Amino acid sequence: MTSTTAIRGARIFDGGQWHEGKVLLVEGDRFAGIVAESDVPSEAQNVDYDGQWIVPGFIDLQVNGGGGAQFGDATSVEAIRTITSAHARFGTTKLLPTLITDTPQTTELALEAGRDAHAARVPGYLGLHLEGPHLSIARKGAHDPALIRPMETSDVERLMRFRSEVGVLLTTLAPENVSLQQVSTLTDAGILISLGHTDTDAKTAQAYFGAGAAMVTHLFNAMSPLTHREPGLVGAALDAPQVFAGLIADGYHVDPIAMGIALRAKKAPGRIFLVTDAMSPLGTDMTGFMLNGRQIFRRDGRLTLADGTLAGADIDMLGCVRTAHRLLGLPIEDVLRMASLYPAEAVRISGSHGRIKAGFVADFVALSPDLDHIATWIDGKQQTRTV
Numbered sequence: 001m002t003s004t005t006a007i008r009g010a011r012i013f014d015g016g017q018w019h020e021g022k023v024l025l026v027e028g029d030r031f032a033g034i035v036a037e038s039d040v041p042s043e044a045q046n047v048d049y050d051g052q053w054i055v056p057g058f059i060d061l062q063v064n065g066g067g068g069a070q071f072g073d074a075t076s077v078e079a080i081r082t083i084t085s086a087h088a089r090f091g092t093t094k095l096l097p098t099l100i101t102d103t104p105q106t107t108e109l110a111l112e113a114g115r116d117a118h119a120a121r122v123p124g125y126l127g128l129h130l131e132g133p134h135l136s137i138a139r140k141g142a143h144d145p146a147l148i149r150p151m152e153t154s155d156v157e158r159l160m161r162f163r164s165e166v167g168v169l170l171t172t173l174a175p176e177n178v179s180l181q182q183v184s185t186l187t188d189a190g191i192l193i194s195l196g197h198t199d200t201d202a203k204t205a206q207a208y209f210g211a212g213a214a215m216v217t218h219l220f221n222a223m224s225p226l227t228h229r230e231p232g233l234v235g236a237a238l239d240a241p242q243v244f245a246g247l248i249a250d251g252y253h254v255d256p257i258a259m260g261i262a263l264r265a266k267k268a269p270g271r272i273f274l275v276t277d278a279m280s281p282l283g284t285d286m287t288g289f290m291l292n293g294r295q296i297f298r299r300d301g302r303l304t305l306a307d308g309t310l311a312g313a314d315i316d317m318l319g320c321v322r323t324a325h326r327l328l329g330l331p332i333e334d335v336l337r338m339a340s341l342y343p344a345e346a347v348r349i350s351g352s353h354g355r356i357k358a359g360f361v362a363d364f365v366a367l368s369p370d371l372d373h374i375a376t377w378i379d380g381k382q383q384t385r386t387v
Helices: 077-088 104-120 153-162 180-188 202-211 232-239 256-265 317-326 332-339 341-346
Strands: 004-008 011-013 023-027 030-035 045-048 053-056 058-063 092-100 127-131 168-173 192-195 244-248 272-275 288-291 294-299 302-304 310-313 364-367 373-378 381-385
Touching (some): 058 127, 077 092, 077 381, 153 168, 153 180, 180 192, 180 202, 192 202, 244 341, 272 317
Parallel strands (some): 011 053, 092 127, 244 272
Antiparallel strands (some): 023 030, 053 364, 373 381
8 A cells, every 4th residue: 555645834836826734645656636634644644844845846957967977977877876866955856867979889878878777767867868969060069079970870770769768868959960851750759859059040940940859958058149130049949939948047158137038038838947957066076077088177156168168057956946036036936837847848748747736746845935955855755855
């Protein structure tokens, strides 16, 4: 018989509205409902979060590393477990370990690790994000230009072979190195396509959206900008109702003014969601690390190459939530949806994730009203508690 846990004393945000004076019931790995005190089963095990908030767990679709592990340098179930555990301490309940541009051999190893993590049901693991290697050298960012290349038939076959075995499979690519037919083939196979690291014009971006690309990777960064005569990928993404876009809300990657303009301009139902683009130092006191043989420096809340090029971000999802709420002045409800519901919608799992709702996977976070982390629950089990 599945045991029932009663989460008491908290103010509960279910993803749509707040519930006061209610109890959240969890049965096994699922939510059983938000009920009145009188409807709590007598045999329920009680957990008290008096005066705190309960919110849907954060979903991060772009995580390069954490806890000292960098996905790619380490491609194993143990590395994935280290990364998910590090991010759980900041409220992330599901994430996509992200492999940046690398060799075909490393890509194969990463996919095998994702398959094994999926089979092992590693807490917090959702699937994989392959960011490259089929990008534009002109918009390479911190990616190694020597490893950037066109997509070949073998690459398509590799992705399709692993699609059903790794969980969610997302890949970032550029029109410069991938054909419309390849995008259509991958999309038909259930692989999610995001445009990024590209200098494409708006008209070309729209054609790729039509072929099935439904996402944009870290809006504004490493892509053709919006100008008054050529809207670029930024303009095309904001104008396309079906397209979702990730946003690194650390205050360094995108100016707050630009973030606010984009949020007001984005046509729905596609939304802008939060990502961290975090690297291995997250959750550690590391001052730097190596990426594709190059030194990355950690200083003043940023990760950079020696020339100052940003190389991922030094922020967690709760930090992104705080920034978007405090720096942009957005209602906390909107920001929480950007961290949970919208990424769930972007990768098409909003029928089971991103809300606190009976039957949904029991992923949630306990926060203080000042947005301090209290505890993280994944699949109905408490993973970490700060206080």
